[in-house]
Each structure stands twice: as structure tokens, then as C-alpha cells.
Amino acid sequence: xxxILIGLGLALLAxxxxxxxxxxxxxxxxxxxxxxxxxxDKEVRMIQRQPGGPMTKLDPNGQYIVEQMYVQFFLPKNxxxxxxxxxxxxxxxxxxxxxxxxxxRDGWLNYFVRKGWDVYNSDAVERGxxxxxSPDVWTDAPIFLTYQDPYERFxxxxxxxxxxxxxxxxxxxxxxxxxxxxxxxxxxxxxxxxLSTDKAIVAAYLALIDKICPCVMLLHSQGGAFGFxxxxxxxxxxxGIVAVExxxxxxxxxxxxLKDVPVLQIFGDYVDQHPRWxxxxxxxMAYGEAIKKAGGSADWINLPDIGIKGNSHMMMQDKNSDxxxxxxxxxxxxxxxSD
Amino acid sequence: xxxILIGLGLALLAxxxxxxxxxxxxxxxxxxxxxxxxxxDKEVRMIQRQPGGPMTKLDPNGQYIVEQMYVQFFLPKNxxxxxxxxxxxxxxxxxxxxxxxxxxRDGWLNYFVRKGWDVYNSDAVERGxxxxxSPDVWTDAPIFLTYQDPYERFxxxxxxxxxxxxxxxxxxxxxxxxxxxxxxxxxxxxxxxxLSTDKAIVAAYLALIDKICPCVMLLHSQGGAFGFxxxxxxxxxxxGIVAVExxxxxxxxxxxxLKDVPVLQIFGDYVDQHPRWxxxxxxxMAYGEAIKKAGGSADWINLPDIGIKGNSHMMMQDKNSDxxxxxxxxxxxxxxxSD
Numbered sequence: 001x002x003x004i005l006i007g008l009g010l011a012l013l014a015x016x017x018x019x020x021x022x023x024x025x026x027x028x029x030x031x032x033x034x035x036x037x038x039x040x041d042k043e044v045r046m047i048q049r050q051p052g053g054p055m056t057k058l059d060p061n062g063q064y065i066v067e068q069m070y071v072q073f074f075l076p077k078n079x080x081x082x083x084x085x086x087x088x089x090x091x092x093x094x095x096x097x098x099x100x101x102x103x104x105r106d107g108w109l110n111y112f113v114r115k116g117w118d119v120y121n122s123d124a125v126e127r128g129x130x131x132x133x134s135p136d137v138w139t140d141a142p143i144f145l146t147y148q149d150p151y152e153r154f155x156x157x158x159x160x161x162x163x164x165x166x167x168x169x170x171x172x173x174x175x176x177x178x179x180x181x182x183x184x185x186x187x188x189x190x191x192x193x194x195l196s197t198d199k200a201i202v203a204a205y206l207a208l209i210d211k212i213c214p215c216v217m218l219l220h221s222q223g224g225a226f227g228f229x230x231x232x233x234x235x236x237x238x239x240g241i242v243a244v245e246x247x248x249x250x251x252x253x254x255x256x257x258l259k260d261v262p263v264l265q266i267f268g269d270y271v272d273q274h275p276r277w278x279x280x281x282x283x284x285m286a287y288g289e290a291i292k293k294a295g296g297s298a299d300w301i302n303l304p305d306i307g308i309k310g311n312s313h314m315m316m317q318d319k320n321s322d323x324x325x326x327x328x329x330x331x332x333x334x335x336x337x338s339d
Numbered sequence: 340x341x342x343i344l345i346g347l348g349l350a351l352l353a354x355x356x357x358x359x360x361x362x363x364x365x366x367x368x369x370x371x372x373x374x375x376x377x378x379x380d381k382e383v384r385m386i387q388r389q390p391g392g393p394m395t396k397l398d399p400n401g402q403y404i405v406e407q408m409y410v411q412f413f414l415p416k417n418x419x420x421x422x423x424x425x426x427x428x429x430x431x432x433x434x435x436x437x438x439x440x441x442x443x444r445d446g447w448l449n450y451f452v453r454k455g456w457d458v459y460n461s462d463a464v465e466r467g468x469x470x471x472x473s474p475d476v477w478t479d480a481p482i483f484l485t486y487q488d489p490y491e492r493f494x495x496x497x498x499x500x501x502x503x504x505x506x507x508x509x510x511x512x513x514x515x516x517x518x519x520x521x522x523x524x525x526x527x528x529x530x531x532x533x534l535s536t537d538k539a540i541v542a543a544y545l546a547l548i549d550k551i552c553p554c555v556m557l558l559h560s561q562g563g564a565f566g567f568x569x570x571x572x573x574x575x576x577x578x579g580i581v582a583v584e585x586x587x588x589x590x591x592x593x594x595x596x597l598k599d600v601p602v603l604q605i606f607g608d609y610v611d612q613h614p615r616w617x618x619x620x621x622x623x624m625a626y627g628e629a630i631k632k633a634g635g636s637a638d639w640i641n642l643p644d645i646g647i648k649g650n651s652h653m654m655m656q657d658k659n660s661d662x663x664x665x666x667x668x669x670x671x672x673x674x675x676x677s678d
Binding site: 020021022023024025026027028029030031034036047048049058060062063064065068070072077094095096099100104106107110123128129131132133134135141142143144145146147148165184185187188189190191192195 | 416
């Protein structure tokens with residue numbers, strides 16, 4: 001009788017964790033990395049703090065906290081991943097990449113949390129909630145993406161000339177899996193970027209690794225370039241790498257340092273016809289080959305080759321994003337990184 | 340027998356939702372508001388996209404998506420709040436204000452989600468994951484907080500002169516509830532702000548109200564000024580307002596528009612000795628009085644008067660933050676806004 005009751009109890013216990021719910025033992029955020037910058041000998045200027053208000057002094061001299069990064073974490077009750085899963089976004093973007101898709105579906109963050117991964121989703125230095133430093137500290141100006149740029153460049157439209165400010169006149173790639181009607185929402189996720197901050201970005205990512213890892217990395221685009229660079233410096237801390245259209249890979253001379261780190265590289269559709277992405281693909285494949293040559297494990301998935309078609313560079317937001325997440329999850333399980 | 344089993348089942352069902360766990364029926368994010376800005380007739384300039392790389396053309400002309408805001412939401416399974424709870428941050432900050440405290444405890448976001456509120460925590464236009472527009476669109480430069488500024492200004496230290504770059508030589512207010520050892524972490528949350536964007540910020544907040552509400556607002560500091568302005572324009576959509584050290588309140592001539600909206604205003608400790616905060620307090624009290632004069636409901640809590648002492652301007656991050664959250668939650672329940 002007691003056994004029956006316990007059995008029934010356990011069956012009922014499982015109910016609240018049905019597919020739709022997300023049961024967390026914790027969630028939160030922190031900043032990591034960064035340094036104190038000293039600004040000296042700059043002119044005190046007069047500014048208007050409120051529209052119509054008086055001119056008041058602004059003294060820019062002093063100490064500033066700069067070059068930290070932001071990390072938000074979600075810790076599922078039903079933990080199955082053997083290590084934390086770090087999600088790193090691409091250029092001109094933030095951790096929002098992995099949250100809800102532009103058309104409002106659950107993104108990869110929710111998917112992997114539901115699969116039992118402790119997920120740490122971050123905004124790199126200078127992006128989003130990481131904040132950014134003043135021109136007295138970073139002397140170059142940030143660059144801004146035009147509305148049309150990713151449409152033409154991220155394999156949503158048919159390359160240059162496919163954009164039109166009238167949505168009905170745009171030319172998406174035939175069979176595109178990107179939610180093209182929600183392109184505007186996607187562009188609202190874009191943030192400016194600086195071209196001088198690579199070292200600061202890597203330094204903060206290293207601080208994150210030193211705080212959280214051993215871990216598994218999920219990297220996208222420019223996040224791949226940073227991720228491989230960082231992994232080459234902390235190979236013992238990295239237990240697996242999933243690189244989604246990495247742009248570019250790490251330093252091929254260092255690829256052997258990842259010989260004990262299982263690596264999966266994924267590319268979407270329409271790559272070979274696109275000069276930019278076909279170049280990145282070659283560089284990434286060569287890096288994977290160099291890992292294998294050193295005795296390591298590097299798997300390569302061209303999504304169209306396994307029947308998953310129409311994927312843009314933003315595949316975690318494409319309409320079949322769950323299907324790709326499943327491919328990644330299966331690979332992670334196959335490498336013993338999750339139950 | 341069946342009844343006993345069901346009873347036991349229900350008792351067990353309740354277990355996974357024990358105090359520590361957060362059980363969500365959904366979570367995600369979106370951007371709202373914004374507009375297309377056209378940049379014309381600007382000079383094409385040459386930039387170096389990678390350190391050491393070639394100089395390449397950057398054409399700033401074209402369309403940009405600007406002035407959207409970012410919202411992240413958490414929907415508890417055990418919903419008890421009658422309306423969504425919108426959390427709005429203060430100046431130079433983001434929604435991180437309400438996440439983990441600088442010393443790593445759960446913040447008000449987790450507290451109110453656990454209490455059964457659908458929470459929508461946002462980054463205003465120009466802050467954090469909302470992104471910001473180029474100097475071709477916003478022609479003024481942002482301002483940056485020095486490391487010491489909030490220490491002296493937010494009633495953590497004993498006003499001007501209380502800061503020292505050597506932590507052991509700083510002068511916190513006697514009995515300060517702020518986690519002073521984690522001040523550096525707090526400053527990593529700070530982001531730049533512009534002084535010309537108030538209208539854009541209000542426009543995006545109005546778009547959020549029109550998307551999500553009826554709702555209850557939890558406002559902090561500069562978020563109070565925006566919140567009351569917005570509430571005056573959508574009084575039918577706002578079912579309650581909690582304003583934490585609002586800086587400042589709304590337009591006193593419009594206070595009567597909130598006569599059907601219960602309002603709670605809260606101030607922390609050391610206020611009357613501080614010129615800046617004592618001024619805001621007077622303005623806020625006058626606004627509350629004007630609401631009452633119009634037949635509305637405005638409650639005022641000076642935390643020290645109810646025995647809660649040592650609170651800084653960042654009371655949601657102070658060591659007794661849960662105690663203050665409880666005061667707010669009780670008020671919300673007393674107004675019939677939550678079970």
C-alpha cells in the first residue's frame with residue numbers, strides 16, 4: 001500500500017513539470033569582468049539636463065567602471081545537463097537572440113532550460129545590459145546596422161537588392177524559414193557595436209569562464225570567434241562547443257588545444273551561394289579539420305544535408321528553430337554531456 | 340480510498356512549488372514601440388572593421404529602427420495578481436535593477452513572480468537591451484555616471500565627500516542597509532543615458548501600456564516621472580501604482596486623472612537630511628495630496644516610520660529588500676489587486 005501511494009505520488013509529482021511549464025530552482029543575473037578606467041584632464045562642459053532646463057556643469061573627469069559583461073541565468077529544477085550551458089550571441093546583438101523569437105515563439109533559451117540545462121545567457125561587453133564606456137575611454141564611435149542590412153546579409157532575402165522598404169516588394173529567399181513578417185521585431189533586437197573592443201570582450205568572457213565553468217558553450221556568429229579564442233585559452237574548462245555559423249573560428253594554429261573538447265559546427269541553407277557565408281564556412285571547416293587532425297572530435301552538420309531546409313543565419317529564430325535545437329540536444333546527449 | 344489518494348496527490352503536487360522554486364507557465368521577451376528614422380546626406384566614411392584590418396567604407400545613410408524598448412516577462416503558474424505587474428527602472432539603469440541584488444540575493448523580480456504576479460520587467464528606450472540610436476538620429480551625446488556618483492547621491496554614503504577610491508576609507512551612512520561591499524557590482528549595472536530622449540521614452544512606454552494593460556505599475560526613481568506621465572494619459576488602463584522614491588512625480592495639474600487609481604508612494608531613510616531627496620519627497624507628497632483632493636486614494640509610507648531603517652535610494656537591492664517587498668505586496672493585496 002505504501003509503495004502504491006509513493007508510486008502514485010511520484011506520478012503526480014511529475015505533473016506540474018509538463019512540457020509547457022518551466023520549473024526553476026533559481027534564476028537571476030550578475031555582471032562579471034570589467035575594470036576601473038581613469039578619465040583625466042578633460043574639459044568640464046555645460047549640458048542641459050532637462051529639455052528647457054538650465055545649463056549645468058558636467059565634469060567628465062574621474063573613475064568609471066567599464067568593460068564588464070551581463071549574464072542572466074536560469075536553473076531548472078530537473079537538472080540534466082552535466083555542466084552549465086553558456087549562450088553567446090553574435091555581432092550587433094545581445095542575449096535576446098536566444099529568448100522569444102521575433103514572431104513570439106519560445107526560443108532556444110526556453111528549449112534548453114526545459115531540457116534540464118543550467119543556462120547562462122549573456123550580453124557581451126558593450127552590448128545591451130553590459131553598458132558601454134564613454135568616448136573618453138573608447139575613442140572610436142560605434143557602428144549601427146541599417147534596417148535592411150541583416151535582411152540582405154543574413155540570408156533572409158536573396159542577397160543585395162532583395163530589400164525594399166515596402167514589405168510586399170521584398171524578395172525573401174525561396175523557402176526561407178525566417179519569420180519574414182516579423183523582420184521589424186528582429187531588427188528591434190539589434191544594438192550598436194564598436195570595432196575596437198575585441199580585447200575587452202575576450203577579457204570579460206574569460207572572467208565569465210573562470211567564474212562558471214567547467215561548462216558547455218553554445219556560440220553564434222561573432223560569438224563563435226570569441227568563443228573559440230577563449231576556449232583555446234581555457235581548454236580544460238570547456239567540455240563541449242556548439243558553434244552555429246561561427247564567424248569566424250579560432251586561430252587554426254591553436255586548434256589542437258581543443259583536442260579533448262567535442263565540437264559541433266552547424267550551418268544553415270543557401271550558404272554556398274553567398275560569398276560571405278561560404279567563406280566563413282570554409283574557414284570553420286578547416287578549423288574543425290585541424291581539431292580532428294590533432295586527435296580531437298569535430299562534427300559538422302549542414303542542415304540541408306539532414307533534410308532541414310530554408311535556414312537563415314538567425315536559425316535560432318527561424319520557424320523550425322525547435323527542430324534545430326533538437327539536433328543540438330541529441331548531439332549533446334550523444335557526447336555524454338546530458339542525461 | 341479514492342478521496343485519500345486524491346488528497347495525498349494534491350499534497351504532493353504542492354511540493355515542487357515550495358518557496359525556493361519558481362514555476363512558470365511561460366517566459367520570454369519582446370520589443371515594443373519605436374519608429375523608422377531616415378538618415379540622409381551624411382558623408383560616407385572609412386573605418387577599420389577589425390584591428391589591423393583594411394579601411395573599408397561605411398555609408399551611414401539609410402533607414403534605421405530606433406526608439407523601441409525591451410520587455411522581459413515571467414508568467415507564474417500559480418497566478419494570483421489580478422493584472423500584470425510592470426517594473427520600470429530609474430535613470431542610468433535597466434531592468435537589472437529588479438533582478439539579483441549586487442550581493443547575489445533574489446531581487447524583487449523573483450519575489451513578485453513567486454507571489455503569483457505576471458511580471459513584465461523592461462529596459463526603457465536607450466537603455467540596455469532596448470539599444471540606442473546613432474548621433475545622426477539623436478544629436479546629443481549620452482552622459483556617464485562616475486564610479487562615485489551614486490554612492491554619494493543615492494544615500495549610500497554620507498553625501499558629498501563620503502566616497503574614497505579605497506573601499507576601507509569610504510563613509511557609508513550609519514546603519515546603511517545597502518550591501519556596501521558589493522557597490523562595485525551595483526555600478527556595473529549602470530548604463531549611459533541621453534538627456535534628449537524623454538519624449539521617445541514616454542512614447543514607447545505608452546506602446547507597452549497599450550499592448551499589455553490593464554496593469555499595475557511598480558516604478559522607481561526616474562521611472563516614476565515617466566510612469567505618472569504615462570498613467571495620466573491612460574488612467575483607465577492603470578489599476579494601481581507603487582512609486583518607489585519617484586523622481587519626480589507627474590504633472591500636478593493632472594493628478595485628478597488618477598482619482599480611480601490606488602497609488603502607494605514609498606521613501607527610504609536619511610531623506611530629510613539630503614537636499615536632493617527631500618525636494619523630491621515634497622514634490623511627490625504634493626502630487627499624492629492632489630490625488631486625494633480629487634477624491635482618489637494615495638498612500639504614503641516613510642519606511643523609518645514603520646520601523647524599516649537604513650534604506651538607500653536603491654531599496655530593492657538593500658539587505659532588507661524582501662521586507663520592503665512584503666510591505667508592497669500587502670498593500671497590493673489590501674487594494675484587491677492580488678489574492
